[in-house]
Amino acid sequence: LYEKNHYLKAIKTCKDFKSKYPDIELVPEEEFFRDAPEELQSDPAIKNDPHKLMLQRLNFEMHQRKQLCKQRELLEARKKMLQENIANRKKFLSSLPSQLKALKKASLPVQQHLGILHTKRLKQHQLADLLPSPLYILYVQLMSYKEAFGEPIDVEIIGSAKEAQAFLKQSTNRESGPGSFDEQHKADDEVLDDDDESQRRRKRTKRTHDVEAAADAGVLHAHPLSVILQIYDDDDRGGEKAAKLLTLKFEYLPRLNVVCAGVEGHQDSDVHLLANLFPDDAGVTLPNQAGKILAENKLVEDPKRTSRWYKWAQHLAGIDFLSETPQYLCHQETAEVIKTSISSGLAVYRQQHRVQTVLQQLRNRKKSQLALKGQLDSLEKLAIPPLKFKAVHWATHVPKCLLKRWTQASVVETLALESEAGREDGELPPAAISKPASSNEKGASSKKTARFEAPEAQLPAPRQDALQPRQIDLELSIFSSAEFADEEMEECEPDVPEGKDVDLSCSKQSWKDYGSRAFNAVLRRDDDASGRAFELEAQVTIAMDYPARPPLFQLRLLSGSTQCFHHPPSAGVVDVTEARIQGSDWFNELRAMEAKINCQVLEKLPEWEEDSVLAHQMALLAYLFDTEVDGELASSLRRMDSTTRLHRGRDRRIDLNL
């Protein structure tokens, strides 16, 4: 039994034997019979013997798996290959941009050569989006003017885009409420003839916010971006690249809401080049009232600051029609109104040819300054510059006198603040000027030597406006105190209060003289026959708006008195002698000469000769001086003859029939 049990147990274990891989998933029988190769099925016993079948099936399974393994390897290899491939391509791709960049860079010279500044322009356009609206208008208008009319100018934006972006962000962050956003959005959606309209809109909101918000920023802090304008000579020179005339830089001061213009790379002579491009535009005072109030106390004129807020710059930037109302406060209708006002403003802008006008003015200014410089250089060498225009008779006159001296007297700097001191005694109305000086002026006058004597120097007072006002007045006081110190009690009239109406007179008068220069010229004529010598001094004031405002000549006779041949008679009757005023000789004659030089010469000159008006004036001065001296010499030699009259009228003017 035990044995039996043992066998039974053994049998049971055998029966229970499980293969090492009990659950090898085998291909089902039907499949085996379908797919298995012939040699495995060939055994006839296979169908009867499940064991054999099993073995065969296992064999088949092994075979199949081996095959699959092989396949996998294959695939893996392929995958690797592909991956490599991909990596390669990736590498290529990643290197592509830099290569493109290099290509771009390499192409730049070509672009430049061909005149297609594509890349630059793109960059510029991006920058333009960041420009504050006034500069944007300026930029766009200049750009379009350039493209439309082929104007030889270049417009460029410089500055850091990052800062500008920061600036923009800073200001947009301040924009509160959905109103402004809607506004922008709406504006963006508008279909406008001018695609920059929306831009401007957005910028404007920004700007107005800036004005009120940027309290901490310096008033004179400029927007990071600025526009550079290069102007070329517009004379045709047969394809050759035109000479660069001047470079301007426009800046925007967001707090003051003004656009400043300055000359880039200027020399000393160019400092005032842009001043008085148009009347009353010295660029010293702020163009808008709000700015004046804002900057009232902080505004210290920096002499090093070359860019100024000229009015024309504001006009060019369209600030005059950009409304100041904050956008986000507006309802839709008012916004609509503003929009139309802007577009109508732009229409007017175009109608007024502002860009054209300003460019023309700038070009003219520079050219005439160059012409002027040439003439001044020639005069410095003591030669009257040659005249191209010969149709006037002073041009063909060979002067008998010679230019003895030509010196720059003093650069007239009439900054608003500076003139405050000079005005006290300088800007008196002409009628008051000729009154006896008050005592304090007299004190000052004693120090001053009379460089100009009496009436010759005084006369300019009404005409000369701000030019050396102090000096004239002082000289006057010398004269008046010397002349009738005891007569002063006759004057019931009190002197004009000093410093009265300070700003008014200053702003009224000084713009014309802003940046003007003064020169002293001495003409000398020696007459061998009579041994007399005549010297004529001319003070020439050249304003910035030369030649539209031609140089002003003020004359004075230094020597060669008229009266020397009139010997006073021996006293027979009561003879009272008053002290003679020096320099009263030739007074009327000199004034008549001045009138001819300062006014009449201009009517005789053609438009194209305008730039050399100084040369003409000098030539005319020499001619008139010669004529006067000739007349003087002739009349002192022979008796007056009524048939050959030299003088005419009560002021004894010499009729020259210019």
Place this chain on the structure above:
Amino acid sequence: MGDARGWRRDDFKASVLAERCLRTRIVFALRFPPTLELAPPPPRFLAAATSDGSVGIHPICRSPPISGIAETTDELAKPWLSLAGHDGPAYGLLSFGEDGNKVLASCGDDGRIAIWRWNDVLQRLGSDSSPDMQERPVLEMKIPQQRGQHGSLLPVAEANGLAADAGTLFCAAGDGCAYGWDLETGQGSMVFQGHAGYLHCIASRPSQKQLITGSEDGTCRIWDCRSGRCTAVLDPWNVQRVARAKSRLPWVSCVAVDASENWMACGTGGGCVTLWNLPMVAAATRITTAGAPQDVAFTTDEIVVVGVQPHLSRFTFGGKLSSQVACAPLSSFAVSLHPSGVTAVGGHGGMVDVISSYGSHLCTFSC
């Protein structure tokens, strides 16, 4: 003229030029309107003749003197009424005639003499007519043109000064002659010929039917109006009566006769004023002035002189400087006295300075 917006360069140039020309303008003559009373109130306006040929009536504004000066000199004072002007400078003005029928005469570089009735002018001033409209003169006369060697016409002689006695208007002309016109007919009646240079000035002495002229040749001549003959030749520079000028003399720029018609003052370009006793035809006083005198006038006991100096000087008949008042023009060509004591001075710069009897400036303007 606009700025960058609608810029008109030519306008700007023209305005600069106009401003310049304004500064070179000269007032050659001033006259106050006639008065009937003996002690009249200060005048409200005056007539001015300027170097641009215009003759206009200008208001004397009595605003506070100082601000008045400051404001009016800054801009051109527009005349209330502009009378028809001359071509070229207008050199002389004269107010004359019987009471109630006073007339204003002007003369100028074009050799024309125009006469207006003060009554018409005053009437026009009273009405609201536009000041731009010009008043036509009631009478016009022309200096006859002289003929040259071959019968050709010489240039038109300018008329430098005017004088009148009852019924006759005299004019100092640029051809060296003085001409007389009968005012009844407007016909030229007399020519006074003899000066060697052109005439600067003229004055009449109606009581003796005499005419006094001053010339570029440096002499004064006294003429008899009835005969047209020269009765005396005076040399003011050397203060003597001469037969004819021997050497070259400084021109005689101005001459005036006082109200009593016993005294005559004349100024010469050399810088002296001489006072002559007319009945004796002898010089009394010679005053050397600081600048060349250009106009003289008489008050009852003083000689008022203006010239190439920025003041108005008053001298006694004895030659003593009694007062000197600074005035706006730096060189004055015209001085006019009003019975009320108001004095007007005009000259270079187109400036007119009206000075009260006390020496204060009533108003200053340029025209």
